[in-house]
Amino acid sequence: MSSTLPLLVAWFVAVAIPxxxxxxxxxxxxxHGRRAGLSVAVGVVGGMACWATCALVGLSAVIARYEHLYLVIRTVGAVLLFLYGARVLIGAFRGHRPETGHGVLAPDQGGSHSFWRLGLFTNLANPKAxxxxxxxxxxxLPHGLSVGGRVGVLGAILAIGLAWYVVVASAAxxxxVVAAYRRAGRAIDVVAGSVFAITGIALVPRN
Incomplete structure (x- = not known):
């Protein structure tokens, strides 16, 4: 465990960066409350599991080798993030919440699965992961680590990610915080929507 401690510390620092x-x-x-936030958190961790597993089994090297595959994944991710950001911004300026619609990044008010989907696609939309x-x-990662050790590292990474976002969901x-959001919801939505839209634009591949 001590041999993987530097990796886990580095991961915690990375996951804690907003x-x-x-x-x-x-x-x-x-x-929407703690339960909805936790559903998003579980979705985010699901995305982490996909990317981390790809890296552990060597698919990250495949993606890096085949540039066109990486560009396709990155473009799709950029579009998804930008569209969700635009949806949040439109809702903010029109004075209503954008979640009342449908789409892969538009959860409805009552479905925990939709919030989970939001977290999953938000994470998967960034192929840089x-x-x-x-x-x-x-x-x-320690050289020569066994398969069991790699599975353990993967489990620890996901546990750290989930624990962090449980704390974020509970605090938020x-x-x-809810009272502050109700008072300044439009401004917060403008900031949130801008973050998604700008991230999407930044991910657009450039020659």
């Missing part, structure tokens, strides 16, 4: 996943869990928890995991494992759904 990004689209953080914004999705934070905003959903404040707007598989490159990050590949670099993380290449530099910090507390009474003071």
């Amino acid at each position: 990004g689209p996943d953080f914004v999705a869990v934070l905003r959903t928890s404040a707007a 598989v490159v990050f995991f590949g670099a993380l494992f290449a530099s910090l 759904s507390s009474a003071p």
Whole structure:
């Protein structure tokens, strides 16, 4: 366990840095409650599981080798993030919440599965994650680690990610934060929507 400690510490620092996943869990928890936020968190961790598994079995190298495959994944992710950001911004300026619609990144008010889907696609929309995991494992994963050890590392990574976002969801759904969201919901939605839209634009492949 001590040999994998640097990797796990580096992962915790990385996952704690605010990004689209953080914004999705934070905003959903404040707007719809802890249960909805936790559903988003579980979806985010599901995306992490996909990317981390790809890196552990060497698919990150395949994606890096075949540039066209990476560009396709990245373009789809960029479009998804931008569309969700635009939807949030439109809802903010029109004075209503965008979640009342449908689509892969548009959860409805009552479905925990829809919130889970939001978390999953928010994470999967960023293909840079598989490159990050590949670099993380290449530099910090102990050489010669057994299959059982790799499974253990994967489990620890997912547990850390889930624990962090449970804390975020719990804090964001507390009474003071919910009250603040109700007072400044439009401004918060503008910031959240901008984060998603700008991230989507930033992910668009450029020659």
